[in-house]
Amino acid sequence: MKVAEPTVERLIQYYRLMASMKEEGRKVVSSLQIGEMLGIKASQVRKDLSYFGEIGKRGVGYHVNRLCTHIENILASPRVWHVALAGVGNLGTALMGHAAFQSYKFNVEALFDVDPEKVGKKIMGVDCFHSDEIARVMEERNIEVLLLAVPASAAQSCVDQAVRSPTLKGILAFTPATVIVPDRILFYRVDIFVELEKLLFFLKEREKNTLKPGEKIV
Amino acid sequence: MKVAEPTVERLIQYYRLMASMKEEGRKVVSSLQIGEMLGIKASQVRKDLSYFGEIGKRGVGYHVNRLCTHIENILASPRVWHVALAGVGNLGTALMGHAAFQSYKFNVEALFDVDPEKVGKKIMGVDCFHSDEIARVMEERNIEVLLLAVPASAAQSCVDQAVRSPTLKGILAFTPATVIVPDRILFYRVDIFVELEKLLFFLKEREKNTLKPGEKIV
DNA sequence: CTCTGTGAAACCGTTCACAGCA
DNA sequence: TGCTGTGAACGGTTTCACAGAG
Incomplete structure (x- = not known):
């Protein structure tokens, strides 16, 4: 099965979040909540997670412990x-x-x-x-x-x-x-x-679009 | 005008390459050559560069100095x-x-x-x-x-x-x-x-796909 | 003839909308 | 009713293929 790079990136984020929730003793979480905490759309979260089989419970959400070990298995290294x-x-x-x-x-x-x-x-x-x-x-x-x-x-x-x-x-x-x-x-x-150049470039773009035409930066 | 993030990323790479070519005294370069050096398709290079006006010469290529200052202007900051x-x-x-x-x-x-x-x-x-x-x-x-x-x-x-x-x-x-x-x-x-996790993940994937079914890693 | 510029097509990832299950 | 799983639609980037300029 082929997994896209952005998906792997998000899986790592989900894993981190689940690990910290596990520590806090949280049991269940919904795709919406995961999304809110990570700045990702709920539909995206669901799609990513469903990629590897049905892991959530409909009407309930995802079981934190189960999801945690599940992602762990996906990301697992075959060895050290x-x-x-x-x-x-x-x-x-x-x-x-x-x-x-x-x-x-x-x-x-x-x-x-x-x-x-x-x-x-x-x-x-x-x-x-x-x-x-x-x-x-x-x-x-x-x-x-x-x-x-x-x-x-x-x-x-x-x-x-x-x-x-x-x-x-x-x-x-x-x-x-x-x-x-x-x-x-x-x-x-x-x-x-x-990354820094990109940040500066898009800051510049933002500024340009925020200014009314004719306005100047002082 | 809206510029996509991947385009900005490549522009920065082009700029670096042009800067080093300028130092070497190189005068002209084609989209194919740029692409080969950066691992990018020539058509992608041309599309990126044509975004900001016709900067190359048909039948010849891009003038290194001209391209260099051109990208410099695109990426330029409005101030320090x-x-x-x-x-x-x-x-x-x-x-x-x-x-x-x-x-x-x-x-x-x-x-x-x-x-x-x-x-x-x-x-x-x-x-x-x-x-x-x-x-x-x-x-x-x-x-x-x-x-x-x-x-x-x-x-x-x-x-x-x-x-x-x-x-x-x-x-x-x-x-x-x-x-x-x-x-x-x-x-x-x-x-x-x-980034490191991603590298390891895709290394794993590579290994999996290289092995014939039934083969094992030792 | 060479190499750019570019509309059109292909491709890929994201988002939507809803069916399906608890 | 609530939330997941997913096919279909969408939006955006990449690639193709060729017209056009030198």
Whole structure:
């Protein structure tokens, strides 16, 4: 079955919401309520959830616990993924400290950096290697996913090295740099700069449309 | 004129590419070449670019310099935006150091944190205030955009304070927390956790479809 | 002949409206 | 009656295919 990207994105949101409701001891919730809390239309919520079988009760709503484990199964990883992080600067460190990184879905099993202060040490419990060793270490440790938090100028060379390891399957990059990646690698990007530019662009548009013709910004 | 979000996203990419081509001294480029470098269909490139008037030359392609300034005008800000950053942890610091933050489009004019080590000091040349002062300082300094890099638990209270300033127009949040924001504020989110979950989900899907039925992952 | 610009078609995700079940 | 599940309609973006300019 094919699932669309926006659907997966919302499923993750539903899951988070269900997890927090579960903690609060809430038992039942309707698509309307889910929608209101997440800013999503109720019909959208129902469609997303019905995608994977009839999980709600008509006339009642969704049972929080049941929905929670249900989505958990949909999103579940077949195993714990082996992950490495390249670039242990501020961004890399922020990632390591991120709540999401205490996940049962993956382990960060190697770090890479060029800073001699960091290479050879353990950082937050993980071995840090020199970036020249990406290919070797990734293969040895069977790393499947690379998180790329290096400066734009180093992005392509890191990727080139990483793809030499046959174990690599996916890259999540936090760099604006355009990088070339073979088809067999799944590549995602989080581009902060683009998001910011978009925000500014649509702020500008809003302002333009709010102003009566002839009015000026002071 | 209404421009779609995916179009804006691609325009930003085109702009980057043109800027780097300009530096390399390249004069002319075709929609096909742009598309190949960015992983976008040529027809999509042409449609995006034709949106704002005939900028290319038939039978030839696009003049790099001309296209560059053309997109620059489309994306241009009406003025320099006044920006503040809440949360000067690793992520906040990474943002401050990001190349995008040496932009002529905006100035980071206030920082907020709760750490007494930071409050009252200048960090990277910008005054850091206590988070309790968000509303006051934002209004005084006429801050229009807030970058939210605080822990999930602090997100809502920061937003609540920030929206009390009538100067606020947009928020870019780097938190997975669900926050409630009034309609007048443009809200964008960058959710690293969601992106990572998506990557893992589609990696799983790929693996499933690659395996012949009955085959198992070892 | 080449490569752009663009109307038309195809495609995809969202929303609607209501049938179906508790 | 209340709320889910879902086929059909809708709206918007992408892709196609070709006319048109250099």
